[in-house]
Structures are given as structure tokens and as C-alpha cells.
Amino acid sequence: MAITVNIYYSGTDGSARRFAEEMVASGTVDAIRREPGNLRYEYFAPLDDAETVLLIDSWESQRALDAHHASPMMGTIAELREKHDVRMRVERYVTNVAYDAATDSGFVWE
Numbered sequence: 001m002a003i004t005v006n007i008y009y010s011g012t013d014g015s016a017r018r019f020a021e022e023m024v025a026s027g028t029v030d031a032i033r034r035e036p037g038n039l040r041y042e043y044f045a046p047l048d049d050a051e052t053v054l055l056i057d058s059w060e061s062q063r064a065l066d067a068h069h070a071s072p073m074m075g076t077i078a079e080l081r082e083k084h085d086v087r088m089r090v091e092r093y094v095t096n097v098a099y100d101a102a103t104d105s106g107f108v109w110e
Contacts, residue, residue: 001061001062001094001095002039002058002059002060002061002094002095003058003059003061003062003065003092003093003094003095004040004056004057004058004059004092004093004094004095005055005057005058005059005065005090005091005092005093006054006055006056006057006090006091006092006093007054007055007057007088007089007090008052008053008054008055008088008089008090008091009052009053009054009055009081009086009087009088010049010051010052010053010086010087010088010089011051011084011085011086011087012051012085014050014051015051015084015085015086016051016052016053016084016086017045017050017053018084019053019080019081019083019084019086020043020053020055022080022083022084023043023077023080024043026076026080028073028076028077028080029041029043031073032068032073035064035067035068035071035073036064036067037059037060037061037063037064037065037067037068038058038059038060038064038068039058039059039060040056040057040058041055041056041057041058042055042056043055044056
């Protein structure tokens with residue numbers, strides 16, 4: 001069971017993008033990606049909202065996500081959120097292990 005958390009960081013005057021850029025430049029993103037159980041930690045910018053950045057944050061288990069939440073990186077993230085004055089909106093998804101990708105093969109091309 002994988003867990004994916006979509007976090008929408010929003011601010012003003014480009015602060016969300018500066019937050020994400022500093023997360024990358026500071027090495028925090030690379031450190032999180034090296035944590036046991038991390039599957040994905042990647043930022044995206046919506047085309048229709050210049051003041052929001054989306055983080056797709058995926059973990060192999062709740063245990064791995066809990067360990068991440070208990071790590072020193074969370075303090076760094078909180079400091080950067082405050083520095084850049086960004087707000088968060090969170091969506092959480094759990095992978096359906098019974099899902100058969102062949103079901104969608106007529107709609108999905110690789």
C-alpha cells in the first residue's frame with residue numbers, strides 16, 4: 001500500500017515558487033528523496049495558477065511517512081514555509097493494491 005500526499009503550497013508574488021526553489025537548492029529535497037520508503041518527492045507548477053506549487057509526495061507505507069514526519073527535515077520545511085509565507089492544502093491518497101492497470105489500457109498510452 002503506497003501513500004501519496006498532494007500538497008498545494010500557495011502564496012503571493014511568487015512566494016510558493018521561491019519556497020520550492022529553496023527546498024531544492026538547500027538540498028532538503030534530495031535528503032527527503034534519500035529517506036527510506038520515499039517513492040517520489042517532486043514539485044509542479046499549475047499552468048492556470050502562478051501563485052501555487054504542487055508537491056507530489058509518495059511513500060511506500062504509513063510507517064515510512066511517519067518516520068519522515070518525525071525527521072529533522074520537517075523543521076526545515078516549516079522554517080522555509082514561514083520564511084516564504086506559504087499556506088498549504090493537502091490531499092491524501094492510498095494506492096489500491098487490487099487495481100489492474102489493464103482495465104485502463106484503452107485510455108492510457110505509454
